[in-house]
Amino acid sequence: EAGVTQFPSHSVIEKGQTVTLRCDPISGHDNLYWYRRVMGKEIKFLLHFVKESKQDESGMPNNRFLAERTGGTYSTLKVQPAELEDSGVYFCASSQDNGDGYTFGSGTRLTVV
Amino acid sequence: QKEVEQNSGPLSVPEGAIASLNCTYSDRVSQSFFWYRQYSGKSPELIMSIYSNGDKEDGRFTAQLNKASQYVSLLIRDSQPSDSATYLCAVGHFGNEKLTFGTGTRLTIIP
Numbered sequence: 001e002a003g004v005t006q007f008p009s010h011s012v013i014e015k016g017q018t019v020t021l022r023c024d025p026i027s028g029h030d031n032l033y034w035y036r037r038v039m040g041k042e043i044k045f046l047l048h049f050v051k052e053s054k055q056d057e058s059g060m061p062n063n064r065f066l067a068e069r070t071g072g073t074y075s076t077l078k079v080q081p082a083e084l085e086d087s088g089v090y091f092c093a094s095s096q097d098n099g100d101g102y103t104f105g106s107g108t109r110l111t112v113v
Numbered sequence: 114q115k116e117v118e119q120n121s122g123p124l125s126v127p128e129g130a131i132a133s134l135n136c137t138y139s140d141r142v143s144q145s146f147f148w149y150r151q152y153s154g155k156s157p158e159l160i161m162s163i164y165s166n167g168d169k170e171d172g173r174f175t176a177q178l179n180k181a182s183q184y185v186s187l188l189i190r191d192s193q194p195s196d197s198a199t200y201l202c203a204v205g206h207f208g209n210e211k212l213t214f215g216t217g218t219r220l221t222i223i224p
Contacts, residue, residue, distance in 0.1 A: 042115075042214045042215060042217070043201065045211040045213070048210065055210075056211055058211075091156065091157070101147050102159065102212070104157045105156055106155065
């Protein structure tokens with residue numbers, strides 16, 4: 001089975017620009033998560049979708065971040081406008097409804113300059 | 114106090130020896146515990162999950178959980194150079210909700 005796919009793998013943008021990250025979960029996985037790792041820090045939760053609904057968005061840092069999952073398939077995470085502190089690796093993960101852990105994507109490394 | 118604490122390492126272990134990785138967590142209502150392995154520049158890969166007190170073995174890996182002490186560990190037997198990676202401890206309340214990660218322990222297996 002195909003894994004969790006994220007793109008782009010790398011993105012370098014200027015402060016103030018907009019970037020959209022995409023995640024395609026494993027087919028059939030209703031749960032989709034976004035996490036972020038800032039350099040030197042732990043991986044931190046951003047939000048959790050169940051199908052197309054936001055189950056928990058308590059980790060979203062501010063209103064410059066917008067996540068969507070139209071139709072309960074792929075998800076996008078938009079950062080607008082980007083700030084320097086948004087730099088990091090953004091991971092997407094998906095899981096079935098059996099509580100047996102996630103499968104992570106390879107991440108998008110975002111650099112804001 | 115961090116919610117999930119791990120020794121950042123690096124932890125160096127000779128090839129063939131047992132590597133022991135430790136993790137403590139602060140939230141007493143945590144119910145699910147995971148160990149992920151992450152190679153440099155790659156995605157975290159789930160290697161073990163544990164939900165009940167005691168030991169859980171899978172091949173060369175054994176996870177140990179002690180909820181009273183709020184402690185979870187990972188033992189790797191017969192360590193191989195391919196085990197060199199960062200090991201992330203993750204804790205959750207329920208299997209499908211958000212996980213809280215530690216910063217990871219960097220393990221190096223010395224041939």
